[in-house]
Amino acid sequence: MFMTKKIGVVIVAAGSGSRFGDPIPKQYHMLGGKSLVAHCIENFARHTAPDLIQVVYNPAHQDLYDAATNTLDGICTLPAPTAGGETRQQSVLNGLRALAGQNPDVVLIHDAARPGISDDVIARVIAALDTHSGAIPTLAVADTIKQADDSGVITRTIPRESLHRAQTPQGFHFATILDAHEKFEGQEFTDDAALLETLGLDVVCVEGTTNNDKITRRDDMDRAQDWVNTTQKEVSRMSQEEYRAGTGFDVHRFAPGDHCILCGVKVPHTARLEGHSDADVGLHTLTDAILGAIGAGDIGQHFPPSDMQWKGAASDIFLKHAADLVRKRGGRIVNADVTLICERPKIGPHTQAMREKVAEILEIDVDRVNVKATTTERLGFTGREEGIAAQAAVSVALPIN
Incomplete structure (x- = not known):
């Protein structure tokens, strides 16, 4: 556990997961015997106190949330989840406000649909906050990127050398990101880092991992299952x-x-x-x-x-x-x-x-x-x-x- 900073965590789990194609939101689906949201909670509990982990959810999913987190009984006791908003940005703001009473130094904002977050990535984000206002894990773009007009005709090839795919957790100094979210409340940004970018504050990229890619569709669960199988084999080997x-x-x-x-x-x-x-x-x-x-x-x-x-x-x-x-x-x-x-x-x-x-x-x-x-x-x-x-x-x- 990192003791030099008081680390807060907001796990965003309020979405309906409409693209997943299932009446049960993806964050409550099971993977390797645990829900996606439970995987996330356990990963962050290794880096901070459980009472600094704030889950944001849809209260209409209370039964799903209770069932999905029952594997945590005896492992860590969380504060009550807080209700999300109409947009992801509003949900994050609600989570930050719920954490404010704990006065964390920094906060990590993470999507519950990314259960493969690793200790190494979390550590890199936290360490980068020593010298930057924000830090996000990213992966370099490997494919050639084409820009096309409305009819699908290519208009230009975009150099990929400086392009990065953003992941979470995105880390920030707590007071800075809370102030930014309150300043832009009601507006919509693609991710939390974009708020600091708009304010001219520095956000640095650290190395992410493919295991941390977001689960969006059904076939993504197959990829995630491969990660779980590999992890379980590693645990078995270590034993x-x-x-x-x-x-x-x-x-x-x-x-x-x-x-x-x-x-x-x-x-x-x-x-x-x-x-x-x-x-x-x-x-x-x-x-x-x-x-x-x-x-x-x-x-x-x-x-x-x-x-x-x-x-x-x-x-x-x-x-x-x-x-x-x-x-x-x-x-x-x-x-x-x-x-x-x-x-x-x-x-x-x-x-x-x-x-x-x-x-x-x-x-x-x-x-x-x-x-x-x-x-x-x-x-x-x-x-x-x-x-x-x-x-x-x-x-x-x-x-x-």
Whole structure:
């Protein structure tokens, strides 16, 4: 759960779902044993307190709502749903007003017809609100876009490079979006971000996912069922895994040179790191952490300094070897965290490139890799700028035998 912000959530579930072609609105249909709206509520309950989740519904659907949310009994207790309006925009405003007494810092506005919202997308929207007035998940448009006149004749091809498909949750600073909705009450916009765009406020796009596409028609439920099946298989697989933690520590002294290799990235400096290989202290300590997690000794046992074939070798060889040992055991690297300890060179400008390089070597998502730096306040050998130290922690999932 994110504790630095008080996060409110408005889940819009007041629509009739006329395009879905069923007398029961789509938000109350079952998917993997739970209603669409229940999927949404459970996903957001992992990121905020249940009393900050406000569902907006049609009171005529009270029985459907009660039945659809009964799977939440004992999991989370929500405030009473609030009635929607004639339009989606009015429904959102009603939800925001119902949340106002809770004084959230930010709010996420989500369509109940998007049950596939993931933790990663929610986290990206929340994080983007540190520096922007609003944030929305989007997907790049892959198809060629044609504009046509009323008779269907193409009038032009629209460049797709800057085009994005908008999803939800759309996140905003609470006071800002409430003020915008009240200012434009009675007018109609295509989504919540459009209100801030009209006011000249910045709304940033973050990466969405195809699982988060809106369920509009019947055949969309088949796609959503595929997502549920995949998720359930993942949960089943995880229940048959055990998690291991490993740590690593390494030190290399400085020698004459003009750059260091750190976490696979060439960093300009007034010295290089001395070692039998390329002396990448970051990758060495991470290699040791992975080997430790699976009980496979240390880097020196696998790549002895006495063996001249490793003289000047790129350290990604060592890290790939450790990752391959995990895969050969049917396991996976869950995450990796590296801390570089030095006064200089400055690591901050290079951490993103380092994360991407480590993720590439380990063949995992970059959001599972963290690289950071600290100093020893001018104390010790790193404080005297005699070398660099590094420590790492990893978690590894291995199948239970």
